[in-house]
Amino acid sequence: MEPRSNSFYVLTAFFSLFLLFLYGPTLTIGILSFQGPGGGLTFPMRGVSMYWFYNLFEQQAVGDIWGSFRRSLTLGLMVMITTIIVSVMGGLAFRKKFPGSTFLFYLIVTALVIPSILISLGVGLLFNQAGLNVHWSTSGYGSQLTWTLPFGLLIMFAVFNRFDKSFEEAARDLGATSWQTIRHVVLPIIAPSLIGVALFGFTLSYDEFARTLLTSGSRNTLPLEIYGMTTNVTSPVLYALGTLTTAFSLIIIVIFIAIVLLATRHRASKGSDVGNGLL
Amino acid sequence: MQKSKGNNALTGWLMVSPLALVLFIFLVLPIVMIAVVSFWQTTAFSIVPAFQLENYEFLFGSPVTYTVFINTFKYAILTWIFTVLIGFTVAYYLAFHIRSLTWQVVLFLLCTIPFLTSNIIRMISWIPFLGRNGIANSTLISWGLIDEPVEWLLFSDFSVVLAFVHIYTLFMVVPIFNTMMRIDKGIIEAARDGGASGSQILSNIIIPLTKPGIMIGTIFVVTLVMGDFFTVRIMSGSQSANVGRLISNDISLLQYPSASATAIILLLTVLIVIAVLLRFVDIRKEL
Numbered sequence: 001m002e003p004r005s006n007s008f009y010v011l012t013a014f015f016s017l018f019l020l021f022l023y024g025p026t027l028t029i030g031i032l033s034f035q036g037p038g039g040g041l042t043f044p045m046r047g048v049s050m051y052w053f054y055n056l057f058e059q060q061a062v063g064d065i066w067g068s069f070r071r072s073l074t075l076g077l078m079v080m081i082t083t084i085i086v087s088v089m090g091g092l093a094f095r096k097k098f099p100g101s102t103f104l105f106y107l108i109v110t111a112l113v114i115p116s117i118l119i120s121l122g123v124g125l126l127f128n129q130a131g132l133n134v135h136w137s138t139s140g141y142g143s144q145l146t147w148t149l150p151f152g153l154l155i156m157f158a159v160f161n162r163f164d165k166s167f168e169e170a171a172r173d174l175g176a177t178s179w180q181t182i183r184h185v186v187l188p189i190i191a192p193s194l195i196g197v198a199l200f201g202f203t204l205s206y207d208e209f210a211r212t213l214l215t216s217g218s219r220n221t222l223p224l225e226i227y228g229m230t231t232n233v234t235s236p237v238l239y240a241l242g243t244l245t246t247a248f249s250l251i252i253i254v255i256f257i258a259i260v261l262l263a264t265r266h267r268a269s270k271g272s273d274v275g276n277g278l279l
Numbered sequence: 280m281q282k283s284k285g286n287n288a289l290t291g292w293l294m295v296s297p298l299a300l301v302l303f304i305f306l307v308l309p310i311v312m313i314a315v316v317s318f319w320q321t322t323a324f325s326i327v328p329a330f331q332l333e334n335y336e337f338l339f340g341s342p343v344t345y346t347v348f349i350n351t352f353k354y355a356i357l358t359w360i361f362t363v364l365i366g367f368t369v370a371y372y373l374a375f376h377i378r379s380l381t382w383q384v385v386l387f388l389l390c391t392i393p394f395l396t397s398n399i400i401r402m403i404s405w406i407p408f409l410g411r412n413g414i415a416n417s418t419l420i421s422w423g424l425i426d427e428p429v430e431w432l433l434f435s436d437f438s439v440v441l442a443f444v445h446i447y448t449l450f451m452v453v454p455i456f457n458t459m460m461r462i463d464k465g466i467i468e469a470a471r472d473g474g475a476s477g478s479q480i481l482s483n484i485i486i487p488l489t490k491p492g493i494m495i496g497t498i499f500v501v502t503l504v505m506g507d508f509f510t511v512r513i514m515s516g517s518q519s520a521n522v523g524r525l526i527s528n529d530i531s532l533l534q535y536p537s538a539s540a541t542a543i544i545l546l547l548t549v550l551i552v553i554a555v556l557l558r559f560v561d562i563r564k565e566l
Contacts, residue, residue, distance in 0.1 A: 007477065011372040015386070018369055021445065022393045025404035028414070032407055042407045043414060086301070089294045098291030107302050113498060113553055114306070115506025117526050118542050122309020125316055125535060142305040149301060158457075203395040210509065214530065226399050230513055242400035249396040257388070 026246060033239035041234060052240035065225060065241065071136055072222040076206040078137070079144050083152040083201030084194055090149075091156025092182070112150040116210035119143050124214035136216040143211040148204050152197045159193045192260050199256040203249060310546070317539035326535050334540035344525075344541075348548070351521040354436075354511070355504045358443040362500050363493060365444065366451025370492075371485070373452075374459035375467075387456065394449045402442050402513050409433035409441075434516030442514045443504055450503065451496035458492030459485070494560035498553055505549050522548075 032039070036047020056065065094101060123143050127134045134140070167189065171181040187194075209223035216224060222245060229238050320329040338344050369390065377383045393401065408414050409432040416428040431437055462485065470480050508523025520528075522545045529538035 005477070008376050011368065011376055014368055015372050018365065018448075019389060022390065025408055025445075026393070026396070026401060028407050029400070029404040042410050042412050043417070086297045090298045093291045093294035096287055096291060098288045098295075101291065101295075104295060104299060104302075107306065108298075109553075110550075111302060111306050113502035113506075113549065114310075115502070115508075115523060115542075115545055115549060117506065117508050117523050117530075118313060118546060119305065119309060121526065121530060121535070121538060121542055122313045123305055125539070126309050126312045129312065142301060145301050146305045149298060153298075199395070207395075207397045209399060213527075223397060223399060226397065227509065230399065230403055238403065242397070242403065246396050246400055250392070253392055253395055 026242075029239040030243045030246070033236055033243040035236050039236045041236065041239075052236045053244070055235075055237050056240050056244070064220070065222070068220045068222045068225040069245075071219060072206055075136055075141060075144070075221060076202045078141055079148050079205035080198050080201035082141075082145060083148045084198050086145075086149055087152030087156045087197050088187075088190075088194065090153050091160050092186070094153075094157065095160055108150045108153055111146045112154075114146075116147070117213070119146055119211045120214040127215070134215050134217040136212065136219060136221055139215040140212045140217070140221065143215045144205045144208050147208060147211055148201045151200050151204060155193060155197050155200065156190075159190050163189070192263055195256055195260050195263070199253065203252065206249065206252075313539045313542050313546075316536055317543050319536040319539075321534055321536050334536050335544075337537065338540050338544065347520050347522055347525050350519060351505055351523075354439060354443065354507075354521060355501050357440045358447065358504045359497060359500055361440070361444045362448045362451045363497065365448050366455055366496060367489070367493070369448075369452050370455035370459055370489075371481075373456055374462075375485075390449060390452055398446055399509070399513070401446060402510060405438065405442060405445075405514070406433065409438055434514070434518055436515070436519060439511055439514040439519065442510050443507070446510070447500050447503055450499035451493075454495040454499075455489055455492040458489050462488050491560045494556055498556050501552060501556070502549050505552070506545070 032041075032043070032045070033052055034048055034050065035045050035052065036049045037051045039046045039052070094105070120143065123139050124134060127139050132138070163186075167185050168181050171185045172178075176184070207223055209221075209227055212221050212224060213227075220228070226238075226241060226245070229241065316326065317334055318330050318332070320327045320331060320333070373383055373386055373390075377386060406413070410416070411428045411430065411433070413432070415432055416425075419425045419429070420427075466484060467480055470484055475483070505521075506523060507521065508527045511519060511521045511524055512527075522541065526538045526541050526545065529535070529541065
């Protein structure tokens with residue numbers, strides 16, 4: 001190994017500053033949310049307590065936080081499951097060219113780059129004119145899918161571009177039907193990336209706000225509730241809510257990463273069936 | 280052969296049918312709807328189907344429109360400059376200076392995790408930093424660099440661009456890192472053996488080969504910033520506006536036809552920008 005050059009140390013310092021830039025502000029509001037009852041929105045800390053967290057649980061004036069949390073959670077799971085299934089099917093289909101595949105591909109790109117307020121406005125108008133009520137589980141759900149599905153598909157495209165087709169050919173040569181090939185060969189190989197798709201599907205939905213703004217109806221999701229609070233709440237209760245929901249996201253992320261690590265380890269130890277015989 | 284080709288097409292269509300259905304109902308129809316409504320009329324209590332160009336005439340006749348579009352481009356360009364510089368440097372560090380794969384994955388995840396938390400929370404978390412009595416001001420004062428608090432840190436163009444860079448740099452890091460990881464390390468070694476200096480390697484090999492990643496990141500950042508409406512609102516304290524805010528203001532006043540007309544112009548602008556950017560890169564090849 002060659003010795004580290006000076007640029008390595010400069011870049012390490014730069015990268016550390018970048019991480020500080022990414023995490024610093026969130027850590028700050030994490031700290032500030034533990035202020036005493038007299039606390040304000042900035043430093044210095046006025047005492048240390050759990051006051052603002054209790055406040056969050058008691059106070060009903062700021063809206064229906066727990067209801068919105070439940071809705072966001074349910075919606076996140078709905079979006080996650082749909083995203084996994086639809087992305088895998090789409091990813092498999094896109095491996096071969098079919099009539100219209102280029103058009104559909106550009107539609108996916110459009111969904112990714114279209115200003116989210118257009119989805120919100122368009123879906124809102126559409127439901128309105130069709131005489132349907134907007135609701136987080138119908139119009140809100142569909143609007144979020146226009147954001148999570150393209151991400152899921154991009155991950156699947158990346159996965160299948162690196163996929164070794166000889167595994168499938170081997171399965172087919174041994175007489176597997178196409179369903180058996182997918183079920184016993186393709187899906188197990190891509191499983192870790194599916195966990196990534198699931199994580200993206202859930203968290204992007206859980207935090208999505210722009211596309212749900214006009215499409216969730218009278219019952220808010222959590223990000224909408226928080227957005228409402230930014231305009232009229234000026235106490236650390238906002239930070240307490242921010243800290244809780246960030247902590248929740250972090251727990252979800254850690255769980256997913258742990259699943260990937262376990263799955264990889266399991267595969268490393270149990271993956272080979274050499275000497276076990278088949279059938 | 281003919282039959283199996285037909286079968287392939289059918290299987291393909293069946294597999295993408297859920298995707299196509301979602302995109303049709305929640306992407307294509309809404310855009311059509313907005314296009315139609317942009318020609319409608321607003322009365323005191325509702326919106327009425329019509330075909331008139333009043334909304335567009337008003338939009339193009341108002342000086343506010345031009346200011347707001349210029350603002351939108353200004354935010355997009357400023358954010359692009361910072362995200363591309365920071366994103367490239369971070370990706371370069373991860374791809375070429377971190378030698379073990381495990382560390383690459385760990386550090387990459389550290390960059391990705393904030394993306395999976397709430398944007399709004401990440402924005403408001405700048406308040407204790409940038410406010411009049413915030414950390415930045417008190418630090419600068421204690422260092423003796425300034426005598427009294429700087430006012431333009433929060434609720435200004437500065438804080439808007441800062442928040443954009445904070446939220447969207449990841450969209451640069453990921454595609455650039457992805458293309459850098461595919462560069463054959465042998466090329467770089469060959470260049471070094473041939474006597475190329477570090478900066479020559481960077482400008483003659485790494486930057487040209489990383490261009491597709493930079494373009495993909497650019498598409499993401501530029502379109503996200505151009506389509507944004509709430510970052511500008513929260514971070515400028517409602518003091519400056521971009522096109523997204525113009526639309527969301529109209530929406531809150533129930534002026535849907537006018538909001539739709541602005542939305543259509545915004546969409547066209549974004550699509551033109553993307554069409555230009557796509558000339559430089561084939562996305563499907565680069566995933």
